[in-house]
Amino acid sequence: MSHPSAAISGGKNRRAANDxxxxxxxxISLSLGFVGLMLVLPLSIVFIEAxxxxxxxxxxxxxxxxxxxxxxxxxxxxxxxxPLNLTFGLAAAWAIAKFDFxxxxxxxxxxxxPFAVSPVISGLIYVLLFGLQGWLGPWLAAHNIRIIFAVxxxxxATIFVTFPFIARELIPLMQQQGSDEEQAAxxxxxxxxxxxxxxxxxxxxxxxxxxVILCNARAMGEFGAVSVVSGxxxxxxxxxxxxxxxxxxxxxxxxxxxxxxxLALLGLVTLAAKTYLEWKVQQELQSSLEPSSAEA
Amino acid sequence: MSIDVRNVTKTFGSxxxxxxVNLQVKDGELVALLGPSGSGKTTLLRIxxxxxxxxxxxxxxxxxxxxxxxxxxxxxxxxxxxxxHYALFKHMSVFENIAFGLRVRPRHLxxxxxxxxxKVNRLLKLIQLENLGKRFPAQLSGGQRQRVALARALxxxxxxxxxxxxxxxxxxxxxxxxxxxxxxxxxxxxxTSILVTHDQEEALEVADRVVVMNNARIExxxxxxxxxxxxxxxxxxxxxxxxxxxxxxxxxxxxELGHFSLKVPHLPKSEAQDANVYIRPHELExxxxxxxxxxxxxxxxxxxxxxxxxxIALAASDGRELQVDLPFERFSELNLHLxxxxxxxxxKVRVFVPEYVI
Amino acid sequence: xxxxxxxxxxxxxxxxRWLWFNRIRFKQHSVLPGFGLTMGFTLLYLxxxxxxxxxxxxxxxxxxxxxxxxxxxxxxxxxxSYKLTFGASLAAALVxxxxxxxxxxxxxxxxxxxxxxxxxxxxxPFALPTAVSGIALCAIYAKTGWIGxxxxxxxxxxxxxxxxxxxxxxxxGLPFVVxxxxxxxxxxxxxxxxxxxxxxxxxxxxxxRVIVPSLLPPLLTGFAMAFARALGEYGSVVFIAGNQPMKxxxxxxxxxxxxxxxxxxxxxxxxxVMLLASFVLxxxxxxxxxxxGRAYHKQ
Numbered sequence: 002m003s004h005p006s007a008a009i010s011g012g013k014n015r016r017a018a019n020d021x022x023x024x025x026x027x028x029i030s031l032s033l034g035f036v037g038l039m040l041v042l043p044l045s046i047v048f049i050e051a052x053x054x055x056x057x058x059x060x061x062x063x064x065x066x067x068x069x070x071x072x073x074x075x076x077x078x079x080x081x082x083x084p085l086n087l088t089f090g091l092a093a094a095w096a097i098a099k100f101d102f103x104x105x106x107x108x109x110x111x112x113x114x115p116f117a118v119s120p121v122i123s124g125l126i127y128v129l130l131f132g133l134q135g136w137l138g139p140w141l142a143a144h145n146i147r148i149i150f151a152v153x154x155x156x157x158a159t160i161f162v163t164f165p166f167i168a169r170e171l172i173p174l175m176q177q178q179g180s181d182e183e184q185a186a187x188x189x190x191x192x193x194x195x196x197x198x199x200x201x202x203x204x205x206x207x208x209x210x211x212x213v214i215l216c217n218a219r220a221m222g223e224f225g226a227v228s229v230v231s232g233x234x235x236x237x238x239x240x241x242x243x244x245x246x247x248x249x250x251x252x253x254x255x256x257x258x259x260x261x262x263x264l265a266l267l268g269l270v271t272l273a274a275k276t277y278l279e280w281k282v283q284q285e286l287q288s289s290l291e292p293s294s295a296e297a
Numbered sequence: 298m299s300i301d302v303r304n305v306t307k308t309f310g311s312x313x314x315x316x317x318v319n320l321q322v323k324d325g326e327l328v329a330l331l332g333p334s335g336s337g338k339t340t341l342l343r344i345x346x347x348x349x350x351x352x353x354x355x356x357x358x359x360x361x362x363x364x365x366x367x368x369x370x371x372x373x374x375x376x377x378x379x380x381x382h383y384a385l386f387k388h389m390s391v392f393e394n395i396a397f398g399l400r401v402r403p404r405h406l407x408x409x410x411x412x413x414x415x416k417v418n419r420l421l422k423l424i425q426l427e428n429l430g431k432r433f434p435a436q437l438s439g440g441q442r443q444r445v446a447l448a449r450a451l452x453x454x455x456x457x458x459x460x461x462x463x464x465x466x467x468x469x470x471x472x473x474x475x476x477x478x479x480x481x482x483x484x485x486x487x488x489t490s491i492l493v494t495h496d497q498e499e500a501l502e503v504a505d506r507v508v509v510m511n512n513a514r515i516e517x518x519x520x521x522x523x524x525x526x527x528x529x530x531x532x533x534x535x536x537x538x539x540x541x542x543x544x545x546x547x548x549x550x551x552x553e554l555g556h557f558s559l560k561v562p563h564l565p566k567s568e569a570q571d572a573n574v575y576i577r578p579h580e581l582e583x584x585x586x587x588x589x590x591x592x593x594x595x596x597x598x599x600x601x602x603x604x605x606x607x608x609i610a611l612a613a614s615d616g617r618e619l620q621v622d623l624p625f626e627r628f629s630e631l632n633l634h635l636x637x638x639x640x641x642x643x644x645k646v647r648v649f650v651p652e653y654v655i
Numbered sequence: 656x657x658x659x660x661x662x663x664x665x666x667x668x669x670x671x672r673w674l675w676f677n678r679i680r681f682k683q684h685s686v687l688p689g690f691g692l693t694m695g696f697t698l699l700y701l702x703x704x705x706x707x708x709x710x711x712x713x714x715x716x717x718x719x720x721x722x723x724x725x726x727x728x729x730x731x732x733x734x735x736s737y738k739l740t741f742g743a744s745l746a747a748a749l750v751x752x753x754x755x756x757x758x759x760x761x762x763x764x765x766x767x768x769x770x771x772x773x774x775x776x777x778x779x780p781f782a783l784p785t786a787v788s789g790i791a792l793c794a795i796y797a798k799t800g801w802i803g804x805x806x807x808x809x810x811x812x813x814x815x816x817x818x819x820x821x822x823x824x825x826x827x828g829l830p831f832v833v834x835x836x837x838x839x840x841x842x843x844x845x846x847x848x849x850x851x852x853x854x855x856x857x858x859x860x861x862x863x864r865v866i867v868p869s870l871l872p873p874l875l876t877g878f879a880m881a882f883a884r885a886l887g888e889y890g891s892v893v894f895i896a897g898n899q900p901m902k903x904x905x906x907x908x909x910x911x912x913x914x915x916x917x918x919x920x921x922x923x924x925x926x927x928v929m930l931l932a933s934f935v936l937x938x939x940x941x942x943x944x945x946x947x948g949r950a951y952h953k954q
Contacts, residue, residue, distance in 0.1 A: 020858065025765050032761040032773070035754045039826050040779045043791035046801065050794055089700045092693040099687045102694075111701055117933045119887025120785075121907040122926045125914065126708035129715050134919055136711045161704055181384035183687055184348055188371050188378040189398035189453055193688035199401070203388035215781075222784025224890035229911060242786035242890070249790050249894065258794075261787045268782040275782070276775045285387075348686050371686055 047265045051258035062259035070237070071244035071260070078156045078240065079220040082163055086216055087209075090167030094205075095197075098175035099183065112169065115162050124158050124229025131157075150232030155240065158226040163219045167212035174208040175201075177286060207285055211278040218271040222264055298456040298489050299324045301360035305351045307340050314340040315351070316513040324362075327483045327490045329504035331497060333536070336510040338493045339381075339461055345491065346378050346459050347371030361456060377450030377488075379460040383442045385434040391445050392417055392430035398453035420448040423482070440471045447479075451486075458490040464499065472496075476503055497537050501525060509533045531649045534575045541581065541619050543574040552648060557591040561648055572650045578622040579606065580645045583631060592642035595619055597633055609633065611641060715923045727924040736906040737928075743817055743905075744885035747824035752878045755832025756870075762833070763840040777833050780826055785890025792823050793894040815897030820905065823891045828881030835877035839870055876943045883936040887929060 052059050062068065093112060097105060115123060129135050131148040141148060148154045182204065186196040202209075224242040231238040239247065241260055248257035300322040307315040315337045322328050330338035343349040344359065348371055351357055359367045366374050386394050395417045399408055408416070421427050424444040434442055443463055450458060463479075464472040480503050483490055494500050500507050501521040509516045509524055509532070517529040528534035535542075545554035548569040552559045559574070584592065595611035598618070607628035611619045619641055623631070633639070716724070727733070761767075762774050780788065796803045796813035806813050813819050843866065851861040889907040897903040906929060913922040
């Protein structure tokens with residue numbers, strides 16, 4: 002995972018390459034070929050297959066109420082997960098970056114946990130907790146609360162797989178920025194919240210946005226974890242990725258790729274935003290590193 | 298406003314930054330905390346500000362005008378703190394940076410926008426950056442940023458101004474200019490100020506009193522003249538200005554320094570002791586002939602005549618290198634050249650014996 | 656406060672001294688506010704979202720006797736899935752290491768049209784949902800697919816075979832090696848290469864003796880990360896795999912199958928095995944990163 006806040010380019014190697022021309026051509030062609038084959042081709046296929054039978058067929062895929070329900074559910078779970086994860090990310094980054102305490106690395110490892118865990122397991126643990134045969138299953142059934150195979154389960158699984166993104170982006174960023182400005186604000190009489198709103202937030206806004214974009218992309222696109230907890234009930238507990246799966250398995254190829262094209266579009270927008278924001282964050286960090294010392 | 302620091306100790310884990318420090322600063326004074334890195338000067342400054350908390354000790358206190366502020370938060374102490382790396386708010390204009398302390402006051406104490414604008418503009422004029430209010434810190438030079446940081450601290454009308462190596466990151470010429478400007482500003486405003494620096498020239502030029510610190514302790518407090526001409530310890534003498542050091546023994550009222558001995562009648566005539574004798578370069582004389590006063594034969598090794606003093610490096614007959622500063626007329630009088638054999642004698646010495654100082 | 660005021664001055668002194676010596680040094684006192692609030696919320700969130708569900712899993716696993724546990728995780732079908740998952744992930748990570756190196760090198764060292772776009776595209780597997788890449792890859796490599804149609808006459812079965820799984824896992828792991836190598840290659844001091852050249856080394860010798868040793872740690876880290884990701888992958892693989900038990904069934908799919916059959920115990924046991932493998936790899940990655948940090952003496 003590229004980390005704009007961790008990669009401050011030293012620019013040391015922006016000099017002319019000293020490799021022979023034939024080698025350069027070979028390596029460049031191999032690179033282009035590899036990436037073209039592995040990345041560009043699959044991406045293009047999505048759109049090609051979606052529009053294979055023309056625009057009419059493409060648009061007809063969205064004539065389906067189940068499709069719209071899926072879109073709605075995807076957007077809702079994202080809309081719930083992101084603010085919660087945002088709050089978490091800010092809180093965790095503040096605690097970790099501005100203070101010194103024992104167990105910090107353990108905490109950071111815990112935050113990184115979802116990245117190390119297979120999406121299927123991410124869904125499994127919620128089934129084991131809330132499912133009918135799970136820990137809290139009987140209690141939930143008695144109170145007629147459905148979490149697994151219902152929307153809350155999907156939201157929970159989504160939160161699990163996406164909460165690290167914002168925190169992981171903010172923690173190194175805030176660590177690198179230090180707490181001088183906050184201390185200055187406090188010395189000038191500002192309270193804790195005032196300091197946070199007026200001084201800390203403006204400084205991290207690009208990194209924050211970056212984290213939110215990544216969080217959103219993953220939330221909307223999550224498949225494995227959501228698949229486990231959702232129950233695949235058409236029109237009720239299907240997100241867009243799950244709906245794509247259903248359509249594909251029914252050999253409804255055009256419709257499947259049409260839905261997939263929405264996600265692919267989201268992916269491209271995410272990539273573009275990501276690249277732009279990475280550049281912005283690098284700019285921020287450059288300016289906070291070197292005070293100039295020219296004339297008085 | 299006077300400041301009284303009593304019995305302050307600060308440790309970071311196993312590292313002691315300050316060891317039972319006591320200091321009084323008079324109302325309206327400009328005091329410099331001077332010392333090498335690790336001496337504890339910045340820690341002391343930050344403790345006064347409230348940015349660090351001293352180790353828990355019922356005897357320790359920090360009094361502002363007689364009032365113990367040790368329990369008060371930094372924002373409640375009304376200190377203006379100027380950070381070493383400025384800590385300007387990157388995303389606010391110069392104007393907003395300076396206005397910040399006024400804008401965050403609680404509703405009932407907050408001045409109106411007009412009043413704020415008036416104050417900020419007056420401060421901008423004071424720091425000579427009237428037309429740069431709309432610029433952002435990234436667009437300013439180091440010296441300009443430093444002045445903005447100062448104005449920002451002054452905007453809240455602090456009772457005490459604390460500056461942490463304010464000119465450390467700047468070029469020499471800029472430093473010199475800002476130093477003079479700061480002194481003039483202080484003379485105008487009369488705010489009690491404490492300045493942390495490792496640059497002795499700065500401390501001696503700017504401050505009313507200098508606090509020399511070393512290794513978590515205060516070595517000496519005094520006017521620039523006092524600490525320079527009457528250093529209380531070897532460290533202070535060595536740290537301020539250049540010195541020639543002679544190691545020898547004191548016996549029967551004489552300091553035996555190898556090749557020559559000095560009469561030191563003010564020393565008790567006890568058993569022989571090891572001692573260090575410190576002589577400043579300008580307290581050594583050069584004679585072309587031996588003339589009865591205790592002197593050391595030496596050869597002229599290097600001459601640096603560029604400056605208000607001629608700086609002569611000599612190789613003494615016992616192998617050591619000596620530094621002598623001669624007034625220019627004297628230098629011309631002697632007409633020294635490389636390789637000349639001369640005699641070096643002391644005009645004034647300070648003797649430091651391990652246990653106590655004479 | 657009231658206790659303090661009811662003591663005499665002398666008593667207060669000794670009490671505070673005692674308290675001072677005996678307090679637990681958890682956190683360095685800091686001037687910034689908000690530690691309690693933010694730390695509390697963080698721990699609460701982590702507890703509810705991560706620790707609680709995880710403990711539900713371990714509790715379930717604890718309900719299994721060691722013998723039963725072993726029986727589940729060593730069943731033939733399960734072992735077949737291990738071999739497949741492990742083998743395909745390894746192969747994919749190796750392919751990504753080789754090509755990832757080439758791509759990273761070209762991106763950092765060379766200038767060519769489209770370089771910036773290529774650089775941005777590398778992150779596509781992160782941005783694209785796994786289901787989308789799953790069906791896309793399936794469409795490409797199936798018998799009638801864009802590439803599959805050419806491979807089929809040659810007797811190469813890309814879809815519904817271990818090959819297809821490996822291809823999908825290569826897609827997924829591509830960014831890892833490239834992104835860990837890029838900053839490392841950028842950090843390479845061009846001057847040491849020039850020094851080697853001035854001392855008479857050929858380009859190849861310089862590459863082998865000067866460049867490769869410093870790039871080995873990040874390469875290994877990228878490899879381990881791609882490998883770890885591939886082990887747990889589900890969405891991209893499940894379409895192209897074919898999912899035949901004993902042949903093309905990956906472990907994560909097996910877990911889902913057991914869940915659908917309400918074999919919670921079986922699913923849990925397998926999950927634990929996978930978690931163990933992930934943690935071992937995570938440890939290896941952390942060690943590698945520590946080693947890299949030492950090797951580079953970053954400021």
